[in-house]
Amino acid sequence: MKHTEIKSKFGLKSKIITGIVGLSVLAGAAYAQGRDPAYQSARDSGAVGEKTDGYLGAVGNQSPAINSLVRKNYLLRKQVYTKTAQAQGISVERAAFFGGCKNIQRTVPGEKYQAPDGSWKTRGSGAPELDASCP
Amino acid sequence: MTYMKTEKNNVMVIRILGVKWTFISLSIIFLNSCINVASPEAPIVINLNIKVQQEILIKQAKAVEEAIEENAGIF
Structure with a gap:
Protein backbone atom coordinates (compact mmCIF):
# COMPACT_ATOMS: atom_id res chain seq x y z
CA MET A 1 0.00 0.00 0.00
CA SER A 41 1.68 35.01 -35.09
CA ALA A 42 0.69 35.24 -38.78
CA ARG A 43 1.95 31.68 -39.19
CA ASP A 44 0.21 30.48 -36.02
CA SER A 45 -3.14 32.04 -37.00
CA GLY A 46 -2.98 30.60 -40.52
CA ALA A 47 -3.01 34.05 -42.18
CA VAL A 48 0.10 33.06 -44.14
CA GLY A 49 1.24 29.71 -45.43
CA GLU A 50 4.21 28.09 -47.19
CA LYS A 51 3.85 27.93 -50.98
CA THR A 52 5.31 25.24 -53.24
CA ASP A 53 7.43 27.90 -55.02
CA GLY A 54 9.42 28.54 -51.82
CA TYR A 55 7.79 31.79 -50.75
CA LEU A 56 5.15 32.82 -48.23
CA GLY A 57 1.60 33.37 -49.38
CA ALA A 58 -1.37 35.14 -47.82
CA VAL A 59 -4.14 32.59 -47.28
CA GLY A 60 -7.27 34.17 -48.74
CA ASN A 61 -7.91 37.91 -48.40
CA GLN A 62 -5.73 39.38 -45.68
CA SER A 63 -5.10 42.78 -44.08
CA PRO A 64 -2.63 45.23 -45.68
CA ALA A 65 -0.25 44.50 -42.79
CA ILE A 66 -0.17 40.79 -43.65
CA ASN A 67 0.19 41.51 -47.37
CA SER A 68 3.15 43.80 -46.72
CA LEU A 69 4.71 41.15 -44.45
CA VAL A 70 4.41 38.64 -47.32
CA ARG A 71 6.00 41.09 -49.80
CA LYS A 72 8.91 41.93 -47.51
CA ASN A 73 9.49 38.27 -46.73
CA TYR A 74 9.53 37.54 -50.47
CA LEU A 75 12.43 39.93 -51.02
CA LEU A 76 14.38 38.56 -48.04
CA ARG A 77 13.94 34.94 -49.08
CA LYS A 78 14.77 35.73 -52.70
CA GLN A 79 18.17 37.06 -51.58
CA VAL A 80 18.90 33.78 -49.77
CA TYR A 81 17.72 31.66 -52.72
CA THR A 82 19.70 33.76 -55.20
CA LYS A 83 22.92 33.34 -53.20
CA THR A 84 22.50 29.56 -52.99
CA ALA A 85 21.46 29.31 -56.65
CA GLN A 86 24.62 31.13 -57.74
CA ALA A 87 26.81 28.92 -55.54
CA GLN A 88 25.18 25.78 -56.98
CA GLY A 89 24.96 27.00 -60.57
CA ILE A 90 21.18 26.57 -60.73
CA SER A 91 18.32 28.97 -61.42
CA VAL A 92 16.81 31.00 -58.57
CA GLU A 93 13.44 29.37 -59.29
CA ARG A 94 14.95 25.91 -58.89
CA ALA A 95 16.62 26.83 -55.60
CA ALA A 96 13.36 28.39 -54.41
CA PHE A 97 11.46 25.25 -55.39
CA PHE A 98 13.83 23.10 -53.29
CA GLY A 99 13.30 25.66 -50.53
CA GLY A 100 9.54 25.20 -50.86
CA CYS A 101 9.89 21.44 -50.36
CA LYS A 102 11.90 22.07 -47.18
CA ASN A 103 9.67 24.90 -45.90
CA ILE A 104 6.56 22.74 -46.24
CA GLN A 105 8.29 19.90 -44.43
CA ARG A 106 9.27 22.33 -41.66
CA THR A 107 5.69 23.47 -41.00
CA VAL A 108 4.29 22.42 -37.63
CA PRO A 109 0.74 21.11 -37.02
CA GLY A 110 -1.80 23.92 -37.43
CA GLU A 111 0.25 25.95 -39.94
CA LYS A 112 -0.86 26.36 -43.56
CA TYR A 113 0.93 25.04 -46.63
CA GLN A 114 0.18 24.75 -50.33
CA ALA A 115 -0.51 21.26 -51.69
CA PRO A 116 0.84 20.25 -55.16
CA ASP A 117 -2.64 21.00 -56.63
CA GLY A 118 -2.33 24.63 -55.43
CA SER A 119 -4.89 24.43 -52.62
CA TRP A 120 -4.15 25.51 -49.04
CA LYS A 121 -3.90 22.73 -46.48
CA THR A 122 -3.52 22.79 -42.72
CA ARG A 123 -0.59 20.74 -41.54
CA GLY A 124 -1.71 17.79 -39.44
CA SER A 125 0.35 15.45 -37.32
CA GLY A 126 1.35 13.38 -40.35
CA ALA A 127 3.64 14.19 -43.27
CA PRO A 128 2.57 17.05 -45.57
CA GLU A 129 1.66 16.55 -49.24
CA LEU A 130 4.82 17.27 -51.24
CA ASP A 131 5.37 17.85 -54.95
CA ALA A 132 6.47 14.70 -56.78
CA SER A 133 9.62 16.54 -57.96
CA CYS A 134 10.80 17.22 -54.41
CA PRO A 135 14.08 15.38 -53.76
CA MET B 1 -3.47 -41.37 -113.98
CA THR B 2 -4.94 -37.93 -114.07
CA TYR B 3 -5.49 -38.22 -110.32
CA MET B 4 -1.89 -39.19 -109.78
CA LYS B 5 -0.75 -36.25 -111.83
CA THR B 6 -2.79 -33.75 -109.82
CA GLU B 7 -1.44 -35.21 -106.62
CA LYS B 8 2.10 -34.83 -107.93
CA ASN B 9 1.37 -31.24 -108.87
CA ASN B 10 -0.03 -30.54 -105.41
CA VAL B 11 3.07 -31.95 -103.75
CA MET B 12 5.22 -29.76 -105.95
CA VAL B 13 3.17 -26.68 -105.10
CA ILE B 14 3.47 -27.47 -101.39
CA ARG B 15 7.22 -27.98 -101.76
CA ILE B 16 7.64 -24.67 -103.56
CA LEU B 17 5.50 -22.93 -100.93
CA GLY B 18 7.48 -24.67 -98.18
CA VAL B 19 10.77 -23.41 -99.52
CA LYS B 20 9.31 -19.93 -99.90
CA TRP B 21 8.04 -19.80 -96.30
CA THR B 22 11.27 -21.19 -94.92
CA PHE B 23 13.11 -18.46 -96.77
CA ILE B 24 10.74 -15.79 -95.46
CA SER B 25 10.88 -16.99 -91.86
CA LEU B 26 14.67 -17.33 -92.02
CA SER B 27 14.99 -13.77 -93.31
CA ILE B 28 12.72 -12.54 -90.50
CA ILE B 29 14.92 -14.33 -87.95
CA PHE B 30 18.00 -12.76 -89.53
CA LEU B 31 16.40 -9.32 -89.49
CA ASN B 32 15.46 -9.75 -85.83
CA SER B 33 18.92 -10.80 -84.84
CA CYS B 34 20.33 -7.81 -86.70
CA ILE B 35 18.17 -5.44 -84.61
CA ASN B 36 18.96 -7.26 -81.37
CA VAL B 37 22.72 -7.01 -81.77
CA ALA B 38 22.77 -3.24 -81.36
CA SER B 39 20.62 -2.93 -78.19
CA PRO B 40 22.49 -4.21 -75.06
CA GLU B 41 24.74 -1.19 -74.30
CA ALA B 42 22.16 1.62 -74.15
CA PRO B 43 20.21 0.85 -70.91
CA ILE B 44 23.36 0.80 -68.72
CA VAL B 45 24.34 4.28 -69.85
CA ILE B 46 20.86 5.66 -69.07
CA ASN B 47 20.88 4.15 -65.56
CA LEU B 48 24.21 5.77 -64.74
CA ASN B 49 22.92 9.14 -65.90
CA ILE B 50 19.87 8.87 -63.64
CA LYS B 51 22.05 7.99 -60.64
CA VAL B 52 24.40 10.94 -61.19
CA GLN B 53 21.45 13.26 -61.80
CA GLN B 54 19.84 12.15 -58.52
CA GLU B 55 23.05 12.78 -56.58
CA ILE B 56 23.37 16.30 -58.01
CA LEU B 57 19.73 17.01 -57.15
CA ILE B 58 20.18 15.92 -53.53
CA LYS B 59 23.36 18.00 -53.20
CA GLN B 60 21.60 21.13 -54.52
CA ALA B 61 18.59 20.61 -52.25
CA LYS B 62 20.90 20.16 -49.26
CA ALA B 63 22.63 23.47 -50.00
CA VAL B 64 19.25 25.23 -50.04
CA GLU B 65 18.26 23.52 -46.77
CA GLU B 66 21.45 24.72 -45.10
CA ALA B 67 20.80 28.28 -46.28
CA ILE B 68 17.30 28.07 -44.79
CA GLU B 69 18.64 26.85 -41.43
CA GLU B 70 21.15 29.71 -41.38
CA ASN B 71 18.39 32.26 -42.05
CA ALA B 72 15.68 30.59 -39.97
CA GLY B 73 14.21 33.97 -38.94
CA ILE B 74 12.65 34.58 -42.35
CA PHE B 75 11.66 30.98 -43.14
Missing part, protein backbone atom coordinates in the same frame (compact mmCIF):
# COMPACT_ATOMS: atom_id res chain seq x y z
CA LYS A 2 2.69 2.45 1.07
CA HIS A 3 4.85 1.34 -1.81
CA THR A 4 2.09 2.13 -4.33
CA GLU A 5 1.67 5.61 -2.86
CA ILE A 6 5.33 6.36 -3.27
CA LYS A 7 5.21 5.01 -6.79
CA SER A 8 2.26 7.20 -7.77
CA LYS A 9 3.88 10.25 -6.17
CA PHE A 10 7.01 9.59 -8.16
CA GLY A 11 4.89 9.21 -11.28
CA LEU A 12 3.35 12.66 -10.76
CA LYS A 13 6.73 14.23 -10.10
CA SER A 14 8.22 12.74 -13.24
CA LYS A 15 5.21 13.96 -15.21
CA ILE A 16 5.77 17.51 -13.91
CA ILE A 17 9.46 17.32 -14.75
CA THR A 18 8.67 16.00 -18.24
CA GLY A 19 6.21 18.87 -18.66
CA ILE A 20 8.76 21.49 -17.64
CA VAL A 21 11.44 19.97 -19.86
CA GLY A 22 8.95 19.76 -22.72
CA LEU A 23 7.93 23.42 -22.35
CA SER A 24 11.51 24.65 -22.19
CA VAL A 25 12.37 22.61 -25.30
CA LEU A 26 9.40 24.20 -27.11
CA ALA A 27 10.44 27.68 -25.93
CA GLY A 28 14.00 26.93 -27.00
CA ALA A 29 12.81 25.82 -30.42
CA ALA A 30 10.75 29.00 -30.85
CA TYR A 31 13.76 31.07 -29.78
CA ALA A 32 16.07 29.21 -32.16
CA GLN A 33 13.69 29.96 -35.05
CA GLY A 34 14.28 33.66 -34.34
CA ARG A 35 11.14 34.77 -36.16
CA ASP A 36 9.71 38.23 -35.85
CA PRO A 37 6.68 38.04 -33.45
CA ALA A 38 4.32 39.46 -36.09
CA TYR A 39 5.51 36.86 -38.59
CA GLN A 40 5.25 34.06 -36.04
